[in-house]
Amino acid sequence: MAGVREQDQYMPIANVIRIMRRILPAHAKISDDAKETIQECVSEYISFITAEANERCQREQRKTVTAEDVLWAMEKLGFDNYAHPLSLYLHRYRKTEGEPASARRASASASPSMQMHPRTHPHSHPPNYSHHGFGMFDFDPSSQGFYRDDASSSGSGGFVASFDPYANIKRDPL
Amino acid sequence: MNCLCEKDSGLFSSHSTAPYVLGCPSWATSEFEVQRSSMSRSLSSKVDVLPQQCHNSKTFNFQFQEQDASSTKSTDQSYPEVGTVQSGQISVQHSSTDSTLIRNEGKSMGCVIRSFMGSQDFPFPPPLLDHRPILAHIACHYADPCYSGLVAAAYSPQSKPVETAPVRIPLQLDFAEEPIYVNSKQYHAILRRRQYRAKLEALNKPIKDRKPYLHESRHQHALKRARGAGGRFLNTKKQLQSNHTPGNIAESKMHHIENYRDGADVSYAFNSDARNMQNDAADKGGGTTQQPLFVYM
Numbered sequence: 001m002a003g004v005r006e007q008d009q010y011m012p013i014a015n016v017i018r019i020m021r022r023i024l025p026a027h028a029k030i031s032d033d034a035k036e037t038i039q040e041c042v043s044e045y046i047s048f049i050t051a052e053a054n055e056r057c058q059r060e061q062r063k064t065v066t067a068e069d070v071l072w073a074m075e076k077l078g079f080d081n082y083a084h085p086l087s088l089y090l091h092r093y094r095k096t097e098g099e100p101a102s103a104r105r106a107s108a109s110a111s112p113s114m115q116m117h118p119r120t121h122p123h124s125h126p127p128n129y130s131h132h133g134f135g136m137f138d139f140d141p142s143s144q145g146f147y148r149d150d151a152s153s154s155g156s157g158g159f160v161a162s163f164d165p166y167a168n169i170k171r172d173p174l
Numbered sequence: 175m176n177c178l179c180e181k182d183s184g185l186f187s188s189h190s191t192a193p194y195v196l197g198c199p200s201w202a203t204s205e206f207e208v209q210r211s212s213m214s215r216s217l218s219s220k221v222d223v224l225p226q227q228c229h230n231s232k233t234f235n236f237q238f239q240e241q242d243a244s245s246t247k248s249t250d251q252s253y254p255e256v257g258t259v260q261s262g263q264i265s266v267q268h269s270s271t272d273s274t275l276i277r278n279e280g281k282s283m284g285c286v287i288r289s290f291m292g293s294q295d296f297p298f299p300p301p302l303l304d305h306r307p308i309l310a311h312i313a314c315h316y317a318d319p320c321y322s323g324l325v326a327a328a329y330s331p332q333s334k335p336v337e338t339a340p341v342r343i344p345l346q347l348d349f350a351e352e353p354i355y356v357n358s359k360q361y362h363a364i365l366r367r368r369q370y371r372a373k374l375e376a377l378n379k380p381i382k383d384r385k386p387y388l389h390e391s392r393h394q395h396a397l398k399r400a401r402g403a404g405g406r407f408l409n410t411k412k413q414l415q416s417n418h419t420p421g422n423i424a425e426s427k428m429h430h431i432e433n434y435r436d437g438a439d440v441s442y443a444f445n446s447d448a449r450n451m452q453n454d455a456a457d458k459g460g461g462t463t464q465q466p467l468f469v470y471m
Contacts, residue, residue, distance in 0.1 A: 044367075051370065052363050078359040 010043045049073050 016039045020030055052073035053065050067090055074083040356364060387393040400408045 047370075048360075048363060048367055051366060055366075076359060077363060078357045 010039050011046070013039050016042055049077065049079075052077055 013035060017030065017035055020035070020038060021028075024030070049070060050065070050073075053069040056069055056072060057063070057065050071083050071087055071090070074080075074086070402408050
């Protein structure tokens, strides 16, 4: 509690804006209020699911929050439509990328195209969750269309679709 | 005062399992649906008995607060609250039309509350259900001081909630004009998140006003850099070199690598969006289309 830093409360807004721009057309503009609102929603969503996963770990007297705990928490909180594609995604991710997280972090820092990826790691509270989230970003530059479609359909598409009603209502007063 | 006392006595005497007789037939219909949904949910739940009792006590306390808030507005609104208390669970409010959603957003006084059990087979309802808790969180984010006061009032004797509730009504008016119905699966998690955010607010109060940048020196450096048309920084190669140099300096001199990287993200994000666009183009492996971008300051 005392160690909570100021910059750990929210996800970095540059990465949030990039995710928002990925789904919008090239000429679209995003207001500052929309950026801050999505930043708060994303940060709260991560804390919401992570707290549920952490509660399960404390109940079972474990210290490491795993990907299975995160998926279990999403199902328990009613996000079934997200948990099922993510479980398939996690299965394929582990099948194709067998490297441990430390080796992936080392390889990521070497290449300049993955400069932004290590910065998302300090913000993720559970280590394994950052492993999963890191993989989601990793698949975007790859040339494999199959995994790109899978990642976009399960990750950004479904996630952004749930926020669309609020964004529309937010933009009406403008 | 008399109305509040009557409501309190009615609330405490509502331990009987008999269904509550409502004056309006539409409320009776919703009550029946609430009962049916609560029975089905209780059958599907796999929580242990002891934590369930703790959760029930929490539910009772928070319902008591909402009862105080809603009873001072009108008598009609108290009926769904009493029904909710009897059923022991929060019903899921689902609107199938956009006009209903807009009306809910406009905080209009709806005469009929439609609630039904959300089936998992429907592909459309879950996004809307996900939308509702997010709104609840945003509301709770701004109403944390009010809830902290109400939480303190809940544990005090009976006379004090009556005295403190009217003082805190204006804060709740923005979001608690009518009770916010959330997914029953997320109810306990939302309450836990509210308590955690209250603790976080008590500890880190200066965070409320978000800073545009973390490090003054980096902010000054970004201001001094040359900018081209549309506010972008000039010289992409030097930009990439400057990306690597601060990281190296941080690794060689200080141990707080995370702090510097976080600072770089936040400071550059607020100074110019063009930089983010350039980074995005670099990540995609090439800027095929040059598009004009305006800076939001």
